[in-house]
Amino acid sequence: MSELLDIADRVVALARPGEEVEVVVGRSTSTEVRVYEGAVEEFSSATSAGIGVRVVAGHRQGFAHAGSLDDDVLAETLAEARDNATFATEDEWLGLAEPDGVPVPDLDLYREGLAEVPAEAKIDLAMALERAVRAADPRISGIDAADFADGISEGAVVTTTGIRSVSRDANCYLSVSCLASDGDDTQTGFGFSVGRTLEELDVDAAAGDAAMRATRLLGATKPASGRVTVVLDPYVTAQFLGIIGSTLSGEAVLKGRSLFADRLGEEVAASSITLIDDPTNPLAYTASETDGEGLASRRNVLIEGGRLEKFVHNAYTARRSGTTSTGNAVRGFASTPGAGCRALSLVPGTATQEELLTQVGEGVLVSSVSGLHSGVNPVSGDFSTGAQGLRITGGELGAPLREFTIASTLQRMLAEVAAVGGDLEWLPMRAAGLSLVVHDVTLSGS
Amino acid sequence: MVALAKPEVTDPHDREKGLPVIDDALVSTALDAALRTGGEFAEVFVEDRRSSSGRLDDGRIEELGSGRSRGAGIRVVSGDTTGFAHTADLSEAGLLAAATAAAAAARGGGGGVRTVDLDRTATSPQPVTTRPEDVAKTTKVELLRRADEAARSAGDAIRQVSASYGDSRRRFLVANSDGLLTGDDQTRTLFVVGVVASGDTGMQTGRRSVGHTMGFELFDRYHVEDLAREAAAQAITKLSARPAPSGALPVVIGPGGGGVLFHEACGHGLEADHIQKDVSVFAGRVGELVASPLVTIVDDGAMPNEWGTFTVDDEGTPAQRNVLIQDGVLTDFMWDRLRARKEGRPLSGNGRRQSYQHLPMVRMTNTYLTNGETDPADILADTPSGVYVTHLGGGQVNTATGDFVFGMTEAYLIEDGRITEPLREGNLIGNGPKVLEAIDAVGNDFAMGPPGSCGKDGQSVPVGDGVPTLRVTELTVGGTAA
Structure with missing residues (x-):
């Protein structure tokens, strides 16, 4: 997190006199698992990061963003935002946020452990979800996607007007969509469960919802x-x-x-x-x-x-x-x-x-x-x-x-x-x- | 669920030259690393995307934006498992880390060392006459001001005008373990005008958008003043609209603006991923009559300059024209590499992805109903009562049941074979296979519609659609009038 603040601080420090600059830096890591018929169909893992720069000068606003935190990109993004500002209409109300004294709440949204969870545990959960939907009702005829996904994201906002904040959170969820059939009739249902750690996810609730939604529409x-x-x-x-x-x-x-x-x-x-x-x-x-x-x-x-x-x-x-x-x-x-x-x-x-x-x-x-x-x-x-x-x-x-x-x-x-x-x-x-x-x-x- | 929406200019910017800068040898190295755990297939996709946008709202040029993203997505297929990882780090270390992560996710039985020899295939991108990045920002800003002025001059009822401009240049290189090495350079330009009019009955909206796979010459083809006036006229017309009827009625759909009907009614259901998982009402029906004999539906990624057009798809397969339904008979589905590989059949050029951060999947390109032989005026005259829809908004379909909806953004009542009063907005609802059978007239006035943005499984790609005038004997109109 301090690394993101450092990056944002460095870009804000390049502001020229008479110029308001806001830098937003974000980074996230995520995993997505999809299982199908008892096997892993897709497993994706990714880290992405990016920066957005807003410049307000002479009551005009310009913006630029980039999906990279490389040094040359940071400077280029600021230059581009600055150039873009010169083409905008003057607007006396334009300007960045300023500190307003409202204390930032401590919501405890981050979970250190999520990043350390082995891939097998995530796969097992998605597999269990698929099995649970199938077991929920004999009329369940297919499960086109049983997914696990998680993400950890962190962000920093720094401005020349005195804002300097960071945030961080962790999320994970299970989701499933299924088919129920009875004779020629087919209906679909979905279910999900969300949490911040794997322990908070409720496989049976997600499975039960999906099966119930699909079967109760049959006929x-x-x-x-x-x-x-x-x-x-x-x-x-x-x-x-x-x-x-x-x-x-x-x-x-x-x-x-x-x-x-x-x-x-x-x-x-x-x-x-x-x-x-x-x-x-x-x-x-x-x-x-x-x-x-x-x-x-x-x-x-x-x-x-x-x-x-x-x-x-x-x-x-x-x-x-x-x-x-x-x-x-x-x-x-x-x-x-x-x-x-x-x-x-x-x-x-x-x-x-x-x-x-x-x-x-x-x-x-x-x-x-x-x-x-x-x-x-x-x-x-x-x-x-x-x-x-x-x-x-x-x-x-x-x-x-x-x-x-x-x-x-x-x-x-x-x-x-x-x-x-x-x-x-x-x-x-x-x-x-x-x-x-x-x-x-x-x-x-x- | 899969959905079609109207594209907004949201993803800013562009300006350098040249394909993504990356060495062929480095791509080979990454492919070798990706195959190390025994995968049968590996692919490296390197993308560089730049975009620029401008937005006018409330009489002000609010913002010019610029955006850039660059990175690589690597996938490895082993048996039925696909491993995928992406990175914004295009150094050797970055690519190898992504290759290793993708390979670990798709661990096969074998392992060992395989070397891929790449055979570069040259492609010719869609021609661009005027590169948007060479056009001064002031010129783009001027377009927005002209649209604002034209819309506001339409009358006192006009309360608000927004206009947005966007261009993007997306260059990519794709290489795979079959030895393929190719790429594309795609330039798209978009312009959207939105108008709010206010009257005794409240507020109404009008909208026009144009977008093509081309450069700034888009504005030789369209005048922003015309678009602005049409959007304003649409909003003003709707001020006097009465509530749309409610219930099952004959619906005539006008040329161009109604292509989303086929996108939802059958397009998504003909994507091979839905077919292979048996979540499409069209699975197992090739060779059968699935529509009125008046219906021939084509998906064609090679149509010059259309919004869903490209030279090669995001797996390196050349775009081509695919007939999906011929004279009512289902002829074929749309395919990507993964699904075609499973069936051992040729590719159709429908493997697309939103960006290097996404896995490719089966997607439509430009999907349309071909011309019929009837004079459109005769179709209307032959409809005693019903609804005439000139512009549809977005839609959504459940491919497993075939049930779909789409919104009418401009529609009129048909009485005694004539168009009479404008109608307020509402959704139309139908079932794909039933609607295809219920088409009883097709006009000879084919036109492509406005640009679309198709969302599926969290990924959005540009698509085109088109129709001539046509009539459906019965669709459920979701209005509030009795």
Whole structure:
């Protein structure tokens, strides 16, 4: 880590008078194992490193990055960023982050031991996962990928404005996708487990989820169109929250691309909705001690009891909006910081999914969605996505359903949330999931 | 799941000359080291990529970016196991370390010493008239300003305009234990305009993108003002759009903009890796009628200058035209080296990878439906009611079930054989094999669509697609109207 700081310090020291320079250095090592039919199909190991340099001079910004930390590359990257800055438009709000006194939390995200784990142990876990899925149900007819992956990443951010921060974390996960068959019918399912050490990975849970998701859809038919109450599975809710989060970016608001731009302080959701972005929660897969500009990560309440309280900001969007950074600069070393949510979750209710189904009585459980990136417009709020799931009849899960869409608008869905489940689950993404009941959604089928 | 998205200009920069600087002898040494644990096949892929980008948003040139990456990926195949390692260190020590790591991961039975004799095959890259790295940055910035101005002059409803420019030059060398030594020099240039319009019904968006495997001469072929005006017109049109219908309806897809239909409906399902693992609804169906006889689908990496075009694929196989479905009959799948080797069959030039940090796999290039014979006007006139889609967004498919979705970004209602009102956005959903059978009209107005970025297993590669006007007798439209 000190080596990364040294590199960043050296480049920052080359700043010229009147110039702000920010250097982001990252390095990661990773392993990926894929097993197929009891043998290792792929085993990849890699170390990669890179640098991103941002120069702000005369209220103009330039950027350059390189996938190497060689000395000649460092100097060339700074020179290129400096040159790029001369072509940008002057913008009085431009500038780097400055220390804001918020202490960096100690989240204990790094695990020394992960780097020392022998390859055989990783392979064994992936093999065990494949076997467990097969053993879970006789209708499992294939496992197209059973994977183990791990990564250790470290980063440093140093600026001429006084930022000097480092971060380091370790992650590993198991993931599997499988097929279930019954006669001519084939369905697919997936499961995963995430942790920071191999001991935290739960093979049986991942295997059980994959087998359950695939087998419970066997025999699925296309439902008739109509307006329904849906229960979103935790995994689906997490994806939905990710989209809501993108509309709360200070950048989208400033540029007139957020449907919530003028609604701060207003009721934008049912009163059961409290939405929090908290990368300081070590349970979050995307937890991190600092943001992409080196400021301390912090907990932000975005929607409280249905009322819109806050947008998320990086240094630039905050300055231009007359506020302070919320520690939400998001980036890799190959890009300049955007402003975005980092670890979203809803404050959970108390009901289990079974209890929610009973309350709903008649409706549809949406177990997975597809085409969210193409079917949802975060500017207009139009929402339409392909879906699979199960009919809810008499408060219980019934016949499986496929090849339908659910549609509404983001605004309407938030307002129509009827209940928030207590089954909070952290997933390998920027949001946590839980079961969510939404009224009055248009289902399109036959 | 595999997905297609619209490419964004994100990966900045480029400017030097010459192929990746690396000695043939060093490549041979790395291959020898890679084979030391008894692997049957080894490959060294050395890549140098430079890119430049510019972005205008909110009336400001926000940023010019430059990017560079360089490194080598080494893979070793032993039996059914592939070992892979990559490094940014192109010294002898760096390459040997990666070769040893890849070999250890794919430990075979034999071991010992094998020496590879490399036979260099020269290739001619796609022609580039004006190298983007020779174009002044001010000229690139000017394009962005012109697009901004043209879009804003479209009317008071225009609230926001973004424009981005990107070029990349990717040079690579690939050598393998069969003695192959070749490479390619790929230059791509991209321009994207996005517009937000606002009216009584809220905000709507419009977008246009163009991208080709060529240099700055892209802008001799397209005028950024035209793209900006079209994006603005799309956003303004959608302000008066009514909710899309809900349910199963006839859908007419316009020329060019609808190629993603075949990318999702059958393209991914015809990739040999899905076939060999039996996770495709098309497995075992070669020689069978899988589509309407009106349907001929081709994947062609050799089309001049298209977004998914190259001279050799990322395993060194020359790009070629592959007919996948001929008059409704499934003729062949797409192959990479690993999957073709298993079957002992010829390569098809579909082995691609995002970068030296990734293993190659079976990927599409430019995938399209060939021209039919019907006048497109007759197809519309012959459709009493339904939806006419002129631009599709991204899509996604589950190859094992064939179920796919894609978004409509510009669509209209068809009433009494005429295009009437614009529709709000929504997804279309269908099942690949069923949709292929349900195509009952194909027009004679073939066009390639905008550039695409295809994501599979975490890797993204540039792809092209194209279609003439066509009609599907029934697709499920996921709108909110009854």
